[in-house]
Amino acid sequence: MGNQISNNKIRQIILLGMIFGFLFLIGFNLSNFLPSFLGAVTLYVIFRDYYFKLTEERKWKPWLAIGFLMLLSLLVIIVPFYYIAETLVVKLANSREYIEIAIENANQIHQYIKDKTGYDIINSIDIKKVGEWATVYTSSLLNTTVEVVTTIVTAFFILYFMLINSRAMERALEKAVPLKKSNINKIGERFRKLIIANVVGIPVVAIGQGLTVLIGYLIFGVSSPFFLFILTAMASLIPIVGGAIVYVPVSLVLLVNQDPVGAAGVLFFGFLSAGVDNILRFTFLKRIENIHPLNSVFGIILGLKVFGFIGLIFGPILISITMLLIQVYHDEFSENDKKEENDTDDIEEISENIPL
Structure with missing residues (x-):
C-alpha cells in the first residue's frame, strides 16, 4: 500500500501530459513561425536593458521606446540587408549569363588541370546539369525575399508584445522554471x-x-x-x-x-x-x-x-x-x-x- 502512487500525483502526471501534448500540437502547427519567434527573442535580449532605461529611468512611454528601438534595429539590420539583397538580386537577375560564364571558367579550369596533370577531375560530372540546377536554385533564392520580409515583420510584431509586458513575462518564466x-x-x-x-x-x-x-x-x-x-x-x-x-x-x-x-x-x-x-x-x-x-x-x-x-x-x-x-x-x-x-x-x- 505504501508504494501506491497518490491520486494527487496521478492528477499531476495527467495534467503535465495534457500540457506537453497541447504544447507539441501548438508548436508543430506554428513551426513556420519559429524563425520569427527566435528572431524576436534575439532582439528582446539585445534591446531589453535599453528598453528598461528608456521607460524606467528616462520615463519614456512604452510604445515610444519600442518604436524607437524598432526603428534603430531597422537601420542596423534592414539597411545592410537591403544593400546585400539588392546586389545579389541584380547579379542573380542575370543568373543565366553568370552561370554560363561560370561554366566556361569551370571548363577552362578542368582543361588546364587535365593538360597539366593528365587527370580528368570532373569526368563524371555533367556540367550542363550543374548549370541547370544552379539556374533553378538562384531563381528560388530570389523568391525567398518575400519570406524574409514576412519573417522580419512577424518578429517585430512578437517583439512588441514581449517588450510591452516584459516584467510580467520574466516573472512568469521565473515561476514556471523549476530551478533555484x-x-x-x-x-x-x-x-x-x-x-x-x-x-x-x-x-x-x-x-x-x-x-x-x-x-x-x-x-x-x-x-x-x-x-x-x-x-x-x-x-x-x-x-x-x-x-x-x-x-x-x-x-x-x-x-x-x-x-x-x-x-x-x-x-x-x-x-x-x-x-x-x-x-x-x-x-x-x-x-x-x-x-x-x-x-x-x-x-x-x-x-x-x-x-x-x-x-x-x-x-x-x-x-x-x-x-x-x-x-x-x-x-x-x-x-x-x-x-x-x-x-x-x-x-x-x-x-x-x-x-x-
Whole structure:
C-alpha cells in the first residue's frame, strides 16, 4: 500500500501530459513561425536593458521606446540587408549569363588541370546539369525575399508584445522554471552572452574575412570585387570550407587566364583571411563569451538544418545551453543527493547511540 502512487500525483502526471501534448500540437502547427519567434527573442535580449532605461529611468512611454528601438534595429539590420539583397538580386537577375560564364571558367579550369596533370577531375560530372540546377536554385533564392520580409515583420510584431509586458513575462518564466533562482540567473546571463556573441560575432568574423579577401580582389583586378566580397563573407559562415569556396575558384580562373601572380595573390589573401578569423575569435569574441570552435561548427550545421537562417545564431546557443543544463542538473540534484545521504548517516548515527 505504501508504494501506491497518490491520486494527487496521478492528477499531476495527467495534467503535465495534457500540457506537453497541447504544447507539441501548438508548436508543430506554428513551426513556420519559429524563425520569427527566435528572431524576436534575439532582439528582446539585445534591446531589453535599453528598453528598461528608456521607460524606467528616462520615463519614456512604452510604445515610444519600442518604436524607437524598432526603428534603430531597422537601420542596423534592414539597411545592410537591403544593400546585400539588392546586389545579389541584380547579379542573380542575370543568373543565366553568370552561370554560363561560370561554366566556361569551370571548363577552362578542368582543361588546364587535365593538360597539366593528365587527370580528368570532373569526368563524371555533367556540367550542363550543374548549370541547370544552379539556374533553378538562384531563381528560388530570389523568391525567398518575400519570406524574409514576412519573417522580419512577424518578429517585430512578437517583439512588441514581449517588450510591452516584459516584467510580467520574466516573472512568469521565473515561476514556471523549476530551478533555484541562482541557476535561473546563471542560465539567463549565459543565454544573453551567447546571443550577443553570436549576433555581434558572426557578422564581425564574416566581414573581417570578406574585407581581407576584398583587398586581394581589388589589388589584382578581379572583376565584380564587391559582389565577390559579399559572397566570400557569406561563405565564411559555412563550416569547414568557409570563404575558400569562393576565393579558390577565383584564383583558379586567374591562373587559367595566364595571371599566376594574381592567382597566387588572391590565394594568399584568402589564406590570410583564415588567420584574421582566428585572431577575431580568440580576441574579440573571447571577451564576450568563450565559445569552443567545435561548438560553433556543429552548432551552425545543426542550426541551419533545424531553424533555417536564424540557426546561425541559435544552433551554437542550443549546444551551449544543453551543456549548461547538464551543469545545472548536477548543481540542483547532487546537493539534494548529498543532503539525503547526510540525513541518512545522521539517522544511522543517532540510532546507534540510542541505548537499548
